[in-house]
Amino acid sequence: MDNKLYNRTRIHYRIRKKINGTASKPRLSVFRSNKEIYCQLIDDVNGVTLASASSKGMPKNGNKVAQSMEVGKVIAEKARALKIEAVVFDRGGYLYHGRVKSLADGAREGGLKF
Numbered sequence: 430m431d432n433k434l435y436n437r438t439r440i441h442y443r444i445r446k447k448i449n450g451t452a453s454k455p456r457l458s459v460f461r462s463n464k465e466i467y468c469q470l471i472d473d474v475n476g477v478t479l480a481s482a483s484s485k486g487m488p489k490n491g492n493k494v495a496q497s498m499e500v501g502k503v504i505a506e507k508a509r510a511l512k513i514e515a516v517v518f519d520r521g522g523y524l525y526h527g528r529v530k531s532l533a534d535g536a537r538e539g540g541l542k543f
Contacts, residue, residue: 441522448517449473457504457516457536457543459529466497466528468504468536470516480507497528498535505539515542 450456455470467483482504484496508516516536523529537543 437522439522444519444522448519450517450519452479453513454515454517455479455513456519457541458519459521459523459532461521461523461528466493466500466532468500468532470504470508470511470513479511479513480504482507494528494531497531498538501532501535501537502539504532505536505541508536508541509539514540518543 448456450471450473452472452474455472458469458471460467465484467481467485469481470479471477472479482500484493484500487496487499487503489496490499508514518533520529520533525533533543
């Protein structure tokens with residue numbers, strides 16, 4: 430296995446031991462690929478994805494950091510439609526800077542608390 434992927438997976442497992450999403454306070458999980466960024470609101474108790482958003486269908490305005498900010502705002506709108514105000518942020522083993530931080534800032538701007 431690739432060393433970078435292996436390290437990220439180990440970090441993600443370490444994070445997942447500590448955080449858990451519920452229906453009232455779901456987990457905001459982030460996945461970052463080279464081209465796109467994806468996020469989901471997950472209820473771990475029932476094992477259900479409540480909402481998701483990605484940069485895949487969105488217009489490519491600006492750089493990837495700006496696109497991540499827009500994805501954060503979209504997931505916040507979907508959460509508000511489901512009457513969810515607070516989430517637990519799961520950075521997915523990625524460092525909290527760049528696109529991951531931008532997505533979190535966009536979600537906060539959209540009204541989510543974490």
